Amino acid sequence: MVRAVSRPLRDAIRRLEERSGGDRPQFAEDFARFAERHDLRGWEGWFSPYDDQIYEAVVSQIRSRDLVFEIGAGDLRLALRLAEQAQHVYAIEVNPLILAQALSRVGLDLPRNLHVICANALDFPFPSSISVAVLLMRHCHHFPDYVDRLEAAGCRRLITNARWRTHVEAIDLTMPPIDFDAVDEGWYACRCGATGYVGVGDRARERPAEVAYCPTCRVQRSSVV
Numbered sequence: 001m002v003r004a005v006s007r008p009l010r011d012a013i014r015r016l017e018e019r020s021g022g023d024r025p026q027f028a029e030d031f032a033r034f035a036e037r038h039d040l041r042g043w044e045g046w047f048s049p050y051d052d053q054i055y056e057a058v059v060s061q062i063r064s065r066d067l068v069f070e071i072g073a074g075d076l077r078l079a080l081r082l083a084e085q086a087q088h089v090y091a092i093e094v095n096p097l098i099l100a101q102a103l104s105r106v107g108l109d110l111p112r113n114l115h116v117i118c119a120n121a122l123d124f125p126f127p128s129s130i131s132v133a134v135l136l137m138r139h140c141h142h143f144p145d146y147v148d149r150l151e152a153a154g155c156r157r158l159i160t161n162a163r164w165r166t167h168v169e170a171i172d173l174t175m176p177p178i179d180f181d182a183v184d185e186g187w188y189a190c191r192c193g194a195t196g197y198v199g200v201g202d203r204a205r206e207r208p209a210e211v212a213y214c215p216t217c218r219v220q221r222s223s224v225v
């Protein structure tokens with residue numbers, strides 16, 4: 001089902017969607033230097049929009065009293081949809097070229113409750129009032145940093161495709177993860193961003209366990225020490 005949106009919003013989204021593939025800022029000459037300066041690894045700094053189904057999977061979980069923090073907002077097409085649902089949306093995007101284009105296309109249709117920030121989310125202090133964060137970034141290399149900082153800011157939910165990549169999940173940040181060693185059979189998703197299966201496949205249809213200190217964390221930690 002495609003959610004009904006207001007006319008100005010629909011028009012603004014249409015203008016954003018009309019952009020051609022060739023004018024993507026990640027193809028700008030200096031992008032590699034910019035990405036290095038901002039510690040954007042691999043495809044992390046690439047703007048690539050998702051489809052309506054993915055956006056609907058996110059927006060359908062937003063309540064009218066939510067204060068949303070969207071990390072990596074791209075050209076704001078999701079942020080505009082979020083702003084229709086939530087009380088306030090903070091949309092942070094590191095790439096000024098993407099934002100400049102987007103803001104000129106949205107123009108005076110920019111909603112009052114959408115606060116657009118051009119900054120690196122790795123440096124920016126997360127607002128303490130946020131109730132839910134959105135991170136649509138399949139190639140995210142900083143997932144544990146974001147989770148730690150969202151928890152410290154008191155954020156209660158994280159809606160993301162960064163761990164499973166193929167689909168969107170909502171992580172309840174108020175629920176402490178269980179220790180990885182307590183999982184003897186089934187899928188798991190770790191606070192470090194890793195996912196996997198333990199056992200022989202008997203519980204492949206059950207919900208993944210939310211864990212901490214999985215084998216991937218242990219390898220990462222031992223390489224730091």
Ligand SMILES: C[S@@+](CC[C@H](N)C(=O)[O-])C[C@H]1O[C@@H](n2cnc3c(N)ncnc32)[C@H](O)[C@@H]1O
Nearest residue numbers: 045046047048072073074093094120121122136
């Ligand atoms: C895959 S795009 C998704 C855009 C948008 N969320 C959407 O779904 O339409 C990811 C975006 O995150 C931005 N990004 C990556 N790392 C960032 C960071 N550290 N701070 C702010 N933005 C970042 C990229 O520049 C890119 O525009």
